Amino acid sequence: MIKVTPKLMELNMIDQSFSEHSTNESKVVRDILDCDLQDASGLNDFQKLPTEDLIAIPRVGINRYRLPIEMTNKFGVTRSHDCEASMFVNLDANKNGVSMSRLCTILQAVSSSETLNANFFKNVLRRYRIELADEADNKLIDSAYLNIKFNFPVKQKSLKSDNWGWQYYPVKLVAKENTKKGFEYFMTLTYEYSSTCPCSLSMAKQYEREFAEGKTTEGTGIGVPHSQRSKLTCTVKLNPDVDFHIEDLVLLLKAAIPTETQSLVKRVDEQAFAILNGAHPMFVEHATKRVSKVLNAQDMILDWLVELEHIESLHSHNAAAVIYKGLENGLRADTIF
Numbered sequence: 001m002i003k004v005t006p007k008l009m010e011l012n013m014i015d016q017s018f019s020e021h022s023t024n025e026s027k028v029v030r031d032i033l034d035c036d037l038q039d040a041s042g043l044n045d046f047q048k049l050p051t052e053d054l055i056a057i058p059r060v061g062i063n064r065y066r067l068p069i070e071m072t073n074k075f076g077v078t079r080s081h082d083c084e085a086s087m088f089v090n091l092d093a094n095k096n097g098v099s100m101s102r103l104c105t106i107l108q109a110v111s112s113s114e115t116l117n118a119n120f121f122k123n124v125l126r127r128y129r130i131e132l133a134d135e136a137d138n139k140l141i142d143s144a145y146l147n148i149k150f151n152f153p154v155k156q157k158s159l160k161s162d163n164w165g166w167q168y169y170p171v172k173l174v175a176k177e178n179t180k181k182g183f184e185y186f187m188t189l190t191y192e193y194s195s196t197c198p199c200s201l202s203m204a205k206q207y208e209r210e211f212a213e214g215k216t217t218e219g220t221g222i223g224v225p226h227s228q229r230s231k232l233t234c235t236v237k238l239n240p241d242v243d244f245h246i247e248d249l250v251l252l253l254k255a256a257i258p259t260e261t262q263s264l265v266k267r268v269d270e271q272a273f274a275i276l277n278g279a280h281p282m283f284v285e286h287a288t289k290r291v292s293k294v295l296n297a298q299d300m301i302l303d304w305l306v307e308l309e310h311i312e313s314l315h316s317h318n319a320a321a322v323i324y325k326g327l328e329n330g331l332r333a334d335t336i337f
Contacts, residue, residue: 054093059145061088062103069148071116074247080150087124088145089132098132106131107146118185118240121146121175129177143178152189152246156263159272165263171246188235189249194227194259194273195310198281201225227277229261230284230310232291235331237303244300256294257287284310284319292323305331 065085070077087103106127114120128144149172156167172188204223211221234253238244254260259280262273282290287308295304305324312318322333 056093057091058143059088060091060098061145062086062100065104065107067108067111069111069116069150071152072245073152074245077115078153080152083148083150085149086145086147087128089128089141090143102132103128116148116173118175118238121173121185122177122183122240125175125177125183140179143176145174145176147172147174154247154250156260158264158266158269159262159276160268161266163264163266163269167260167263169246169250183240185238185240186235187238187244187246187249188233189246189253190231190233191250191253191257192229192231192261193257193287194261194277195230195284195287196225196227196259196277196281197314198283198286200314201278201281225281226312226314228311228313230287230308232257232287232306232308234291234295234306235304236295236301237331239300239302242300252294252298253291256290257282284308284321288321288323296325303327303330305333 063086065087067083067085068079068081069083070079085107087107089098089103091098107124110120110124110127114123124146125144128146129141133139133141149170151168152171153166153168155164157164170190174186174188175184177183204225207216207219207223208221210216211219232253234249236249257280259273259277262269265273287310288306291306291308295301295306303325306322308321308323310319324331324333
């Protein structure tokens with residue numbers, strides 16, 4: 001007689017579960033081969049058959065769909081040829097799949113007649129919720145999501161010389177619409193700047209004074225404080241009914257941190273940049289507080305979150321910080337990690 005142990009019972013249950021899974025998989029294969037549902041062209045349309053798995057999927061769709069899009073900017077309209085879109089809807093438990101191609105064709109149709117702004121996103125998401133729904137009950141899909149990434153070019157005047165160059169800002173525009181929260185619209189932008197370490201600056205000047213006074217003979221009498229290329233990534237939640245352009249966010253960040261990296265510099269511009277950095281020494285903590293004050297003063301920005309990193313020239317590690325507005329159920333630090 002075989003003694004039934006808890007371990008043997010567990011293995012039997014796993015084996016039974018595996019057998020049931022294999023049976024279900026075989027049924028899926030049979031349904032695919034024997035599909036009797038066809039589209040208007042007469043081709044099998046397995047996607048529209050119901051499923052017995054009954055597992056809902058919160059977000060299903062497409063990443064990295066590329067297309068050119070015209071976008072509204074502060075001074076008119078421009079076209080970006082490097083846009084990448086991610087688009088998703090939720091899938092009810094009784095559905096096999098969504099029409100991926102329809103996600104693309106809707107986005108292309110709207111982009112061919114409209115420029116990229118909040119209304120563009122509203123129209124795309126509304127069409128996703130209507131046109132990807134089940135024709136049988138005409139119930140709107142519960143949620144839809146779209147983000148579009150691109151590099152946004154802005155002409156940047158040189159600090160002192162009569163020159164200019166192109167500054168490119170990595171941008172992501174995100175919109176989501178669902179039954180509970182309605183339409184939400186976000187803008188994310190990466191901004192690069194120079195940060196001179198206040199501690200290093202203070203010690204360099206201390207050394208120069210002491211060398212001039214004969215208190216030390218070390219070195220040449222010139223102390224160079226360390227500074228580093230730094231960056232922040234700012235996400236703002238916007239009122240979709242208020243005009244707010246990418247350049248508006250750039251100007252706010254420049255007001256908070258004026259030491260933006262430069263595109264084209266002559267010697268007079270390089271000296272001007274050194275003077276600018278000397279006037280704005282900052283730890284990552286200082287940069288964080290500067291940005292916070294500027295963003296909190298803007299009524300058109302409903303919520304915000306900023307990640308900062310100073311890519312150190314002294315250390316082999318970087319200084320970093322995260323700050324956010326702090327609204328209840330608002331954007332939080334773990335949103336970006």
